[in-house]
Amino acid sequence: MASALKEKIMERMEAKNLSIAELERRAGLSIHSVRNILKGRIKKPSAQSLQAIAEALECSILDLMNATPSTSGGYSPQMQGRMRKRSPLEYPDLMLNCSQKILDLISERKLKVSVDEYLEVIKKVYFYSSREEPRKFDMRFAEWLIESQFEDQKPAVKA
Known part of the structure; x- marks a missing residue:
């Protein structure tokens, strides 16, 4: 990548x-x-x-x-096979919406996340949101996922 x-x-x-x-x-x-x-x-x-x-x-x-x-890009044949097996992006607008809103949530909370973590959250929220009708971004699930996945970055509560 x-x-x-x-x-x-x-x-x-x-x-x-x-x-x-x-x-x-x-x-x-x-x-x-x-x-x-x-x-x-x-x-x-x-x-x-x-x-x-x-x-x-x-x-x-x-x-x-x-x-x-441009070519195989240095990806192993095994990785190329996995990339081909991925399901097609059925709802591109939902994916775009998920990526932007998740970035907004991460920024609002001032979290430091890697690209891999960011993409993993997008993927989970996208698949979760795409299972329900109407297919729209599920803010509650995204907030819960971000809070649970990055709870170690929450500021300590002063007593």
Whole structure:
């Protein structure tokens, strides 16, 4: 995933004629943040960093994460098989809604989550929400899931 993310960020930077420093400035990130992601020093950038980069590149996190490497991308044959077996995205609007609202919940709570954790929450909420009619984002489930999954990040209550 890291090389695909790197490729997508660099592709969009080139299309917008942005340097790394300019992307960091527009995204409001610290110096070397993007550089460290591109060089692989940051293996799992936070959802907040990815959102800032996506906004600076005028795209969504999903646009960056849906990057597929040009060839097999270094994925093992086993991983390629698993990727092919995944179910198709039946409700793209629901997925987009889930990703944005979950990012909002994470940001409101000032949680520090990895990309993998963020995507896992999106996946769980999407599948849960897609089972019910009408197919719409289930805020209560999302809040419960985020609270239970990241309860260790809750601020301590002062006595």
